[in-house]
Amino acid sequence: MFRKISRSPIILILPAIIAISIVVIVPLIFSLYTSFTAYKLTRPDSLYKFVGFRNYERLLDNYKFWYAFGRTIIFLMIALNLELLFGLGIALLINKITWGQRTLRTIMMFPMMFSPILVGFQWKYIFNDNIGLLNNFLYLFGYQSAIAWLIDKKLAMGSILAAEIWANTAIFSILLLAGLMGIPKDPIEAARVDGCNSWQVFKNITLPFLMPFIFIALTIRSLDVGRAYDIVHIMTGGGPAMRTELIWTMIARVGYKDANMGMANAMSYVSIILSIAFTYYFFTKLIAARQAIGN
């Protein structure tokens, strides 16, 4: 039997492919079909009412959807960049510490253990205008009036970003720290002897070496960007006045609350393409960076 496997090792991958076909591929084909129907959960027979591209046409005209779409992209860009920046900073900081590094590394991973729904709840608690930790803290410094972090139109998005960044910086810092610890010491010392300053060493030696690790972290992160739904869902639910509506919360609203499955599936196709594009982009970058350091 094992001779057969060495000839066609695909047998070993087959169970994985079957599982993914049942849970991902078949449902996605089905949802592609429903996105061309007027399917509403409340009227089962509408599943067979074919409407062509009508859902997509309506989507193009739906400015609320495109606001949410644009907001999602901006949200991801800000979040990913800041997470990378903070992650890099923390990794560089911890890398310098020799005493108690293990403990610090463990603490650093702390947010990774939190379920996104828990992260959302915990920050909802902290940002609560009445009993929240943050307002209680500001109260100590004389800010008597409670700031409505999650209700104010201008502050809500920033509050959600804070939660998102708190939760996901860890994956960057932990992977970049692993990269930093693997950097060979010789080239750095040689560069120093040749008169490079710290910035030059960082830019020309450390950063190129870290590049694959940065892309590993970005790839892993991009697989899970949709989990931001959990955080937004519990913190604001898309409010106030749709100011924090991301593409994912909008899908949930249209699909489950309005029971308009056809439309929601059309939306979710846009979001799937968005996610896959993110992952694909970082994956190809990862492969390129891997080749650049000669592996």
Place this chain on the structure above:
Amino acid sequence: MNKSIKKIIFWILTFFIMFIICLPGIWIFISAFRPNPEILSKPANWWPDVWTIYQFTQMFSIKGYVSVPAFQYLTNSIIISLTSTVIAITIGMMGGYAFARFNFKGKNSIFLGLMLARAVPGISLSLPLFIIWAKIGLINTSFGVILVYVAMNVPFTIWLTDGFFRQIPKEMSEVARTDGCTRFQAFWNVELPLAGPGIAAAGIFAFLLSWNEYALASVLTRTIQSKTLPIGMMDYLNEFTINWAGMCAIAVVMIIPAVILTFIVQKHLVSGLTFGGVKG
């Protein structure tokens, strides 16, 4: 002089970052053990006057739960997460071994395809799954959720185990086989024990993903029969009021197993993620 100032700034910065990372968790932990009126008090009460385990006894009371059947949710969570992890690890390990040890046509594109399947956002996937699962009677069953989690966890398990098998020199298996082992015996007696810790790490990673998942479970589970802890948590969230202490208590129940498991495997997890990626 200058150097010691630098050092002090350095330590203050480190301390500040660690404080920010830890504070939310600590605050939740404290709040879980204080009565609700104290949480609501104004001005704030930074340290509990009274410590109480009221919320926990409420959750786990056997004689008819009062508010939230947390014990049932906990059982569901454990069953669903454990089963899906064991299946995902078995399937994923087979795949990871194939990617690490064999060359075949379309290897890279299959790997990429598996990863892209993982990238589909939970909420987008939940719409068709909800309809199909309802049609074939899998909605509100543990099995339905387990099936979904297996598929969600397999790509990542393959990524990790692939990396761990690569770390083991090919020669070891070859030597075992020239000594008369079959390929399977070589795998079972040589490669699997060596990759063991890594596979355990991959397993815990899969477990945590199932343990923490919300978007899919919130749609696929309906009642106490199959609801998991993250979904059960929402029971404390009413239209206008939130039982903060109760919610903090269930959060503590959720986080403790996650913390313990992550501490056990953190070293292997990091090496698995990076090695598999860099030398892939």
